[in-house]
Amino acid sequence: MSESHLDDQMLITRAQSGDKSAFNALIRKHETRAYQYAFRLTRNPEEAADIVADGFVRVYNALHNFKGQSAFTTWLYRILTNCYLDVRKKDKSKLTTSLESVLQTPDGEVERQIEDPSASPYEDVERNVRETSIEDAVGLLPEYQRAMIVMYHSESMTYEEIAAALDLPVGTVKSRLNRARISLRELLVRDEELFRI
């Protein structure tokens, strides 16, 4: 029987003991699922493959610390999500002004408005919905919301599994997912003529 059919914990135990074939079997067993998750986050094959490769490097470096308190897949999702967020953080750091910076005004705090020469998210949505692609619309959500939407709706993870993967309380996951769904809906209804659902 192929090693990829072996139980994760067995493979991990063997890999922790230095069995390289067990580590390779672990990769073979999970690379497809890892790639699908990464692709759903990035919508970019090259970027997704890089995230998966970096993710397995992190798994490799930290495997001896893995104590099996959560499922390996939950741990892998956490690592992949962190790889994805790190890539996005690097992209953002190229901007001279933070998109998240806040201006203090006499009326309180307002988000800094930054002129973006590229198409607005809504223009992007308009373009994307012409292709009737809800996947692309998901791609316009902020990273954390996107990760949660993908985990719940594409990967069929439970709230508890998402909470474990993102190291957040279950209640926070639920409220943020609700907000993500509403945000997505708001993005989609910008032009119902184009996106008829």
Added chain:
Amino acid sequence: MNQEKAREFFSAYYEGVLEGGLKQSLEQQLKTDATLQADYVAFVETIGHLDMLKNEEIEIPIYLSDRIASRLEQVQAKPKFGLPVWTSWIRNAAFAGLAVAAITFALPLFHSDKGTSTSGYSGSGAVDQLVFKSEGSDVILNYQPNGRKTIVVSSPVTNKEIQRFNLDGQRLQSPIQNSLASPAIFKVEVLGDKNSSLVAVPGTSTLKAKVGDGTIQDLAISLAGHYHVPVVVEAGDVTHHVTWNFSSSDPLAAATQAVSNDGFSVDQRPGGLIKILDR
């Protein structure tokens, strides 16, 4: 309840987990607020479309495995101040588990009482024979040599030597412990002897998996991890492939079921130690 607050409960309401009072309040609001009602209808439609995301077919690029492999190779090639290279990782991982054992191996009790006496371990009187006894989840290795002998403890996975005992008639008594979460496995042999023993020592956590397949060596690790008992294998072919199902709460029964049709026998020693032998 205003519209914004009401929207916070859309998911819970949709999933049918909104508590009584809030549910009633939201339903009342939905009845009287057409905008909110339209929002909720649109929300439900969105959920429906989101649930179709899982049907999306994603093509796996043919270069994916190569990219993972080459990235791992890059890590191996880096100097030690960076990410650990594979070999040092092996050393760290294997020896993290085995270090504890190595420490205890380093403090064995040597008894100068040559000959066949010896008490305190099962099989007393057994000369030139490796004897293992369990103490909780630890294993005590006993060996009474007849003359000069060398005992070598190594990792059967990496084949790296962990500890070597040069004996000149003294009786060796050494604990094998594992303070890691995962079970650890050791190979113990007397240099010059044809046979060796594998010793699987449970870690601090319990392996949950009940069903599996692999070699006799894998079975020993799984038994130790699942039932939290030490396992000793004294068999000629530890690479023999077997399948197991730990549905029984009794490790002896589970081990017997796994190997009984494959030319092995199993017994359980005082203290719980499981022994797998050639029949």
